Amino acid sequence: MQNRLETLDSILDRLRTSIRKNGLKNSKQREEIISVLYKSGTHLSPEEIASEIKTKDKTTSISSVYRILSFLEKENFITALEADKSGRRYEIAAKDHHDHIICLHCGEITEFVDPEIERLQIKVAHEHNANLISHNMKLFVICQKCQKIKP
Known part of the structure; x- marks a missing residue:
């Protein structure tokens, strides 16, 4: 959290x-x-x-x-x-910035912060002559628990 x-x-x-x-x-x-x-x-x-x-x-x-x-x-x-x-x-909404990992099978949502991803987003924006105002990253995955379940 x-x-x-x-x-x-x-x-x-x-x-x-x-x-x-x-x-x-x-x-x-x-x-x-x-x-x-x-x-x-x-x-x-x-x-x-x-x-x-x-x-x-x-x-x-x-x-x-x-x-x-x-x-x-x-x-x-x-x-x-x-x-x-x-x-x-x-x-x-009153939380520190974070991104989300979402399992497409069970719907579990995990919050994460990665300083390297944050740094790269600013770098990419600057490379496009823009200032990053905000972003919303969602990674859609099959979580470890769901990977173990046989289809």
């Missing part, structure tokens, strides 16, 4: 400010989704998030989770990752 750039409390404070700025009413579900993602430390699907929230609030609907995820992504509280054909998975 990558280092957190913010505490959960500071993210929730920013969320409350964003909600006021957007003229919305405060919603415990928004805060709960942020909390679930922050505490999980991993990449969760909307269904996994809804399931976790339903343990505390039985009235949570999957449609409201999708709607809230869309808002949280638009406001840069979370980031979405298209891992595989199973759909988007979400993580807290």
Whole structure:
């Protein structure tokens, strides 16, 4: 798991400010989704998030989770990752930069940082007379566990 750039409390404070700025009413579900993602430390699907929230609030609907995820992504509280054909998975945006290794069989997502890859990306951008602003690297693999499974 990558280092957190913010505490959960500071993210929730920013969320409350964003909600006021957007003229919305405060919603415990928004805060709960942020909390679930922050505490999980991993990449969760909307269904996994809804399931976790339903343990505390039985009235949570999957449609409201999708709607809230869309808002949280638009406001840069979370980031979405298209891992595989199973759909988007979400993580807290307040983490150090990292890249992803994604198994195409089981969908397991591993975060990594490689200083050499980071250096080479900047070098390539400069060779093309450009300044690297950001990047999003995903390596699609068959993980060691899945390689051992006979087809």
